[in-house]
Amino acid sequence: MEIRRLTGADVPSLLRLYRQLSPEDEFPTEDAAQEIWQRIEAQESIVYLGAVEAGEVVSTCFLVIIPNLCHGGQSLCLVENVVTDEKYRRQGLGRKVIAEAIRIAREKGCYKVMLQSGCQRTGAHRFYEEIGFDGGRKRAFDLRLE
Numbered sequence: 422m423e424i425r426r427l428t429g430a431d432v433p434s435l436l437r438l439y440r441q442l443s444p445e446d447e448f449p450t451e452d453a454a455q456e457i458w459q460r461i462e463a464q465e466s467i468v469y470l471g472a473v474e475a476g477e478v479v480s481t482c483f484l485v486i487i488p489n490l491c492h493g494g495q496s497l498c499l500v501e502n503v504v505t506d507e508k509y510r511r512q513g514l515g516r517k518v519i520a521e522a523i524r525i526a527r528e529k530g531c532y533k534v535m536l537q538s539g540c541q542r543t544g545a546h547r548f549y550e551e552i553g554f555d556g557g558r559k560r561a562f563d564l565r566l567e
Contacts, residue, residue, distance in 0.1 A: 498526035
């Protein structure tokens with residue numbers, strides 16, 4: 422098992438894993454996903470991470486480093502799409518993938534790491550709090566543009 426940055430070759434297994442996270446979502450075709458991936462790779466501030474076993478992504482998150490004019494000009498980091506394959510849960514993989522995201526955020530000079538989680542995902546909330554995230558300090562809002 423290795424924790425590493427993902428590449429275009431990982432897109433098919435990444436999409437399979439995302440179907441566990443959001444089974445109700447529509448996903449792009451593999452060709453369209455590869456086109457999107459090319460745009461992602463062109464952005465130095467976006468990093469997709471994964472725990473990879475035998476060529477399959479079994480745990481993942483992605484992070485975006487966002488430049489900021491507050492907090493002395495320190496950037497902030499947003500982590501999204503955190504998921505571990507149901508067959509690999511409770512093995513510490515999510516913890517390792519997020520730890521790597523936090524390490525990169527520190528390396529890039531970020532002053533904080535943020536993530537959002539669906540209100541109904543109380544188990545995930547406990548997990549995030551166990552690894553140091555504070556669910557009571559801020560409140561997140563989103564506006565869907567669909």
